[in-house]
Amino acid sequence: MSILEYSVAKKIYETLLGMSPAPNDTQIISKEVLINYTDINAGKSFEIDLGELPEKSVLLHSQLDITIPFLAGTVFPTFSFGLGTQEESEIEYPVTTDYRELIFDQLQLGTVGLIDPQGEITSDTSSDRTLNKTINSLTGLFQIMGVWNVGGTLILGRDYMAACGTHNSGLCFGGYYTSYRTETEEYNGSSWSSGGALSSARRMYGGCGLQDAALAVGGQGGGASILSSSEEYNGTSWSAGGALNTAIYSHDAVGTQTAALSSAGYDSTGVTSAIEEYNGSSWSIGNNLISGRYFHGSCGVQTACAAFAGTTGGPSGELTTTEEYNGSTWATANNLNSAISYGSGSGTSINAGFYTGGSDSSGADVSSTEEYDGTNWSISGDLNSPVYANAAGGTTSAGFNAGGYNTTTTYVAITEEYTSANLSDLTQGSLKLYVTYTHV
Numbered sequence: 001m002s003i004l005e006y007s008v009a010k011k012i013y014e015t016l017l018g019m020s021p022a023p024n025d026t027q028i029i030s031k032e033v034l035i036n037y038t039d040i041n042a043g044k045s046f047e048i049d050l051g052e053l054p055e056k057s058v059l060l061h062s063q064l065d066i067t068i069p070f071l072a073g074t075v076f077p078t079f080s081f082g083l084g085t086q087e088e089s090e091i092e093y094p095v096t097t098d099y100r101e102l103i104f105d106q107l108q109l110g111t112v113g114l115i116d117p118q119g120e121i122t123s124d125t126s127s128d129r130t131l132n133k134t135i136n137s138l139t140g141l142f143q144i145m146g147v148w149n150v151g152g153t154l155i156l157g158r159d160y161m162a163a164c165g166t167h168n169s170g171l172c173f174g175g176y177y178t179s180y181r182t183e184t185e186e187y188n189g190s191s192w193s194s195g196g197a198l199s200s201a202r203r204m205y206g207g208c209g210l211q212d213a214a215l216a217v218g219g220q221g222g223g224a225s226i227l228s229s230s231e232e233y234n235g236t237s238w239s240a241g242g243a244l245n246t247a248i249y250s251h252d253a254v255g256t257q258t259a260a261l262s263s264a265g266y267d268s269t270g271v272t273s274a275i276e277e278y279n280g281s282s283w284s285i286g287n288n289l290i291s292g293r294y295f296h297g298s299c300g301v302q303t304a305c306a307a308f309a310g311t312t313g314g315p316s317g318e319l320t321t322t323e324e325y326n327g328s329t330w331a332t333a334n335n336l337n338s339a340i341s342y343g344s345g346s347g348t349s350i351n352a353g354f355y356t357g358g359s360d361s362s363g364a365d366v367s368s369t370e371e372y373d374g375t376n377w378s379i380s381g382d383l384n385s386p387v388y389a390n391a392a393g394g395t396t397s398a399g400f401n402a403g404g405y406n407t408t409t410t411y412v413a414i415t416e417e418y419t420s421a422n423l424s425d426l427t428q429g430s431l432k433l434y435v436t437y438t439h440v
Contacts, residue, residue: 146354146371146380146420151400152191156183157413159405162207162253163344163393164214167400167417170393171195171211171233175403176203177411180222184233186211187400187415196237202227206253206262207391211235213257215278218248218265226268230278232257242282246274250294252345255302261286261325263307266294271313275325277302289323289330297345297392299353299372303327306350306372309358311341318361322372324350336370336377344392346399350374354418356383356401357390365407371396371420380420387412396420 154172161175170187173195174180180201185192198216205219205227212235221227226249230241244262251265258280264273271294275286289307296310296319307330308322318339323330336355343358343366351374360366365386370377383401390404390412399418406412 146369146396146418148381148383148416148418150384151415151417152187154192154403154413154415155185155194157411158403159389159411160203161391161403162205162216163391163402164207164209165211166394166398168398169211170400171214172391172402173207173216174198174202174205196233198238199231199240200227200229204249206251208253208255208260209257215241215253215257215260217253217262218244218251220249242278244276244283245285248272252296252298252307254298254300254305259302261302261305263298264289264293264296287329290332291321293319295341297343297355299345299347300350301348304350306333306353308345308372309336309340309343309355316361334376337379338368340366340368342388344390344401346392346394348395352396354380354396354399356392357387357404359388383416385414
């Protein structure tokens with residue numbers, strides 16, 4: 001008998017000693033399912049079928065054992081989970097070996113009440129541990145999550161700025177700290193250095209592009225004026241670009257310096273769904289979003305992008321909705337898992353975007369991150385610290401988040417670097433379930 005089997009048997013024995021009257025029949029079932037990382041990458045669920053159990057069976061004990069070996073190093077972690085009502089368990093691998101968090105979604109094991117000899121569910125549901133012999137399987141949904149690591153500190157902590165580039169070649173500019181700012185900072189993957197200053201101080205504006213070919217558009221200027229101007233950065237200095245047709249702020253921008261898109265936001269009349277497109281010299285009006293929003297996020301390029309999250313204003317105005325753009329029209333896509341606004345989105349592809357930080361419907365700062373694959377949103381690893389009015393840049397494989405505001409620490413200077421799930425270091429593992437039941 002292995003140590004694990006001895007441990008299970010010992011727990012069962014202790015459980016039975018405490019039961020009165022003693023059960024008249026006790027059995028142990030052991031099942032094993034192999035896990036392959038390619039299946040996990042495809043988002044498959046794994047089901048362990050216990051087989052038909054006798055009617056009126058009560059769950060006494062269960063133990064789930066997961067072993068997933070890795071190519072890197074010699075770490076072979078084993079994790080145990082109990083069964084019961086639906087819950088979520090997280091395991092965090094050692095950061096030094098760049099492991100990710102593994103999520104195991106645990107579904108209830110057929111606890112639907114007593115079953116009579118004819119297989120009908122009776123009205124007696126006094127035991128929530130009763131196994132339904134016709135629904136006696138466990139389904140596991142596995143997801144490898146991305147991870148945020150703390151990077152270099154901004155020279156000037158601030159909020160409501162914009163970011164672009166990647167975490168090895170990033171750019172942050174403008175924003176607010178005691179006043180509207182013009183400062184630009186460049187990131188090399190470990191530290192920030194000063195770049196050329198914006199011509200106009202601004203906050204709550206759209207930014208996109210690369211470290212040496214960036215675009216800043218619209219926003220609030222000094223005295224809370226609404227701006228229509230845009231500026232272009234060449235890696236050294238900013239120069240005037242084309243002006244928007246309508247002054248706007250709290251919007252978002254996506255694309256490149258020569259092919260950008262500005263979506264939604266807040267203009268002089270209120271929340272808007274307006275779209276404008278940039279060709280490197282002038283802005284033209286595009287087709288509106290289906291729904292207006294502001295303080296939202298976006299990802300992709302001018303002709304294939306998504307706009308998501310944000311708020312319509314007022315109590316509980318935070319959104320989960322996503323819309324996709326094909327260069328001419330917008331279409332409704334799948335929702336985020338949580339309603340969030342005042343966070344920041346990024347991603348150079350509509351199939352690989354993320355949204356992080358922000359505020360929830362209660363107004364609390366959040367550290368959550370969600371990834372978009374062009375179809376669905378999935379919950380990923382949290383920022384190390386909650387923040388809103390933050391600036392995210394880069395891609396899911398080389399992203400970063402800088403600055404923002406935290407109700408505890410006020411203006412934030414922290415940079416965090418993001419790496420999405422990397423399944424290439426996974427080899428085949430196994431999942432084993434031990435279940436003990438008795439008749440009643």
